[in-house]
Amino acid sequence: MYIRRVRIEYHTESEVLGLGAERPRLSWMVETERPAWRQAGYEIEAYDAAGQLWASSGLLRSAESVLVPWPFAPLHSRQRLQVRVRVEGQDGSRSPWSAPVTLEAGLLQPSDWEARFITPDWDEDTTRPQPAPFLRREFEVAPGLAAARLYITALGVYEAHLNGQVVGDQVLAPGWTSYDQRLLYQTFDVTALLHEGRNAIGAIVGDGWFRGRLGFHGGGRNLYGERLGLLAQLELYYADGRCERVVTDLSWRASTGPIRASDLYDGEEYDARLEQDGWSEPGYDDRAWQDVRLLEWDLTRLAAPEGPPVRRIALLAPQAILTSPSGRTILDFGQNVVGRLRLRVRGEAGQQITLRHAEILQEGELCTRPLRTARATDRYILRGGGLEIWEPRFTFHGFRYAEVKGWPGSLQADDIQAVICHSDLERTGWFSCSEPLLNRFHDNVVWSMRGNFLSIPTDCPQRDERLGWTGDIQIFAPTACFLYDCAGFLSSWLRDLASEQTPEGIVPFVVPDILRRIPALPEGRLLPVAAWGDAAVLVPWTLYQRYGDSELLRRQFPSMRAWVDLIDRLAGAEHLWRGSFQFGDWLDPAAPPEKPAAARAAPEVLATAYFARSAEIVSLTAGVLGLRAEEARYRELAAQVRAAFRQAYVSPDGRIFSDAPTVYALALQFNLLENEELRQAAGRRLVELVQAEDYHLCTGFVGTPLLCDALCSVGAAEAAFRLLLQRECPSWLYPVTMGATTVWERWDSLLPDGSVNPGEMTSFNHYALGSVADWLHRTVAGLAPAAPGYRRLLVRPLPGGGLTRAEARLRTPYGQAEVRWQLVDGLFELTVVVPPNTTASIILPGRQQPAAEVGSGTHRWRLPYPAGAEADSVSS
Secondary structure, eight states: OEEEEEEETTBOSSEEEEEOOSSOOEEEEEEOOSTTOOEEEEEEEEEOTTSOEEEEOOOEEOOOOSSBOOOSOOOOTTOEEEEEEEEEETTSOBOOOOOOEEEEEOOOSGGGOOOOOEEESSOOOTTSOOOOEEEEEEEEEOTTEEEEEEEEEEESEEEEEETTEEOSSBSSBTOOOOTTTOEEOEEEEOGGGOOSEEEEEEEEEEOHHHHSOBSSTTOBSOSSOSSOEEEEEEEEEETTSOEEEEEOSTTOEEEEOSEEEEETTTEEEEEGGGOOTTTTSTTOOOTTSBOEEEOOOOGGGEEOOSSOOEEEEEEEOOSEEEEOTTSOEEEEEEEEEEEEEEEEEOOOTTOEEEEEEESEEETTEEEOGGGTTOOOEEEEEOOOSSOEEEOOSSOOEEEEEEEEESOSSOOOGGGEEEEEEEEOOEEOEEEEESOHHHHHHHHHHHHHHHHHEESEEOSOSSSSOOOOBHHHHHHHHHHHHHHEEOHHHHHHHHHHHHHHSOTTOOOOSBSSOOGGGOTTOGGGSOOOOTTTTTHHHHHHHHHHHHHOOHHHHHHHHHHHHHHHHHHHHHHGGGTOOOSSOOOOSTTOTTSOTTOTTOOSSOHHHHHHHHHHHHHHHHHHHHHHTTOHHHHHHHHHHHHHHHHHHHHHHBOTTSOBTTOOHHHHHHHHHTTOSSSHHHHHHHHHHHHHHHHHTTTOOOOOTTTHHHHHHHHHHTTOHHHHHHHHHOOSSSSSSHHHHTTOSSOOSSTTSBOTTSOBOOSSOOOSOOOGGGGGHHHIIIIIIOEEESSGGGSEEEEOOOOOTTOOEEEEEEEETTEEEEEEEEEETTEEEEEEEEOTTOEEEEOOTTOSSOSEEEOSEEEEEEEESSSOOOOEEEEO
């Protein structure tokens, strides 16, 4: 028996630097061959930097191993400890101590910062992109240096340097948050980059999200400020106990360099002839550089990261070099990705290479219309004189194809690579089945999540948008939490949602909310909208269900309650939310391309259904938190809204107002119908509507994630499978048949004749309609949480649609869980792997009651299919 993966909060590293929590929670996994093993207690020890025992919890009787409370005194700033864990089983077994994990607190108080933000002391025309400033200073390191830490952030995006070396491997740091409320800083161990004597520190700062162009219809610039800024505090620790600090102050120098412009939408322009060799090394002559000035910024807004940064994740070579009908050179990477290109080139000084990016070709040419006003163009001017390697620093693009203009000589496949960038989330979940098209669709969902989980959960990565639309992540969060460990990532985003929420409770359409910062945008109006604003309630609840974090619920509860209270006031005594603007069942396939909100489902039905659902979740949350009065209040409110919904919108024969598939899916999945007879009547009507569409999809953003579950809940699983495996448009598999490698925004982003949908919004990388993957994991494969954090599993596989096998694997907070089934010679064979310290309830196909309640280990069943004979079971 061994302890694996001791984690500090949601960090996955074995050394966590710059921790922002004074009382960090601990989690661990147990590996054991002992069947049905359960934990009875644990012990935690912490050792200080000198290797001396700092504190011990002693043996604590508890079965908890996920997000266990810190048992010691609170950490103070910069405190460094090594922590190890051992556990005791209910069977008396005891593990050895785990490998130690190192944690080091960050700067926990604003007073810990001696540094101040600096900005170049020159004037700029901030109505357009400006050259990126380079900032530097030199300093002395005395003999006896033992350790060094760099605490750093920027108003903009930055790349830090020490003695000519790039610090760390992060991209577009510090990432995007609601900057006027919360700005993340990063912590780096830079001991190895320093040496005795003269040293130099520097940084390059780009516009990024801080002052670069954001928003559609032209958007706006300088949304958080007009001046870029750098904040850096380098702390030098000597063996004799001394500490010296090198901070951003008026001693720094500033200049511009080869980055002539950088913009997230439009791309980067780089003139290598303007490179200043050695600018971040000691001894560089910076007398021609200019002074800096101090920039006021509230240091109480600084916060340590909760989730992983954006990094370069992979390199992808082009699959083909094409020549378009007009004679242009186009690279096809074979996969729609997010990132930028890396060049290896030789040529004469002054030669300009232009790189244009797009997701799709039309008539053999690069199709940039879906990008709208985003130019997605990088330019590189050669320095000349040898091999030059270049990659943009401060931009990213969504693309499968790249047009290359001005390449000196003959372009070869190994001259250019795609650098895939996104938040460095850890993959946790996998699915496969016997249908290759469905496997490709699932791969597409994964790729769309990867491309759109870049600092925040965005809607699309390529056009003039890339915003944190609340409705998109509300419906996709269950899928996301299976595919990747995104607890810290989404927890951080929820902090921004709460901070952007108005005192009245209105949740913005996008978080961070840049729309209301652009006066010309009517979409910037702060309006409460169902399904989008409900992200304040449903995303925290999803995280609780998947990760078991009740403290996140406690933190978000004021935000959750404020949203429901707002809708309660708007709905009034009738408890019906109607008469206001709604996005509705966005992008219903029946909606005209130019009217994406013109769905079949009545918006007031959808809004009231979500009102009932969110009121119910707030009640359940209050119950988890032990708030009995609030639990009763919101439970009663949910009951009143459900009753009002039925009275206003449901006829005695089960028909629901507007008679669209989405309203039936909502009513069934949100438990809005009062008895089984009414549920079955509504279910029959839903099946009729699906059949009338010949099993083509007939839902938009809101109905799509609920449709298959709703059908299964009324015994119409085969209808769900026919929808799932439909290949004609609109369907999940239609884009796959058209060569899609990511999920599309519209069911028909590419029309059957191969032309791009004429709608203004036509993205080829949107994860929202891929939210059905959650149903694949939970229902088709049959791996679902039965208790928060997968402390109990519900294994209930559902064969159908001609599939002969399916499997799902998930690294739960307790360890690896697996469900695999196959149909062989008239037998249904099921294998289930249950992680230690958990249990699973097994419901076999055709049964309603559990066949077994099992503990950890590997378990197998075999039974005739579809006959109902008794199953044979084997456990190991």
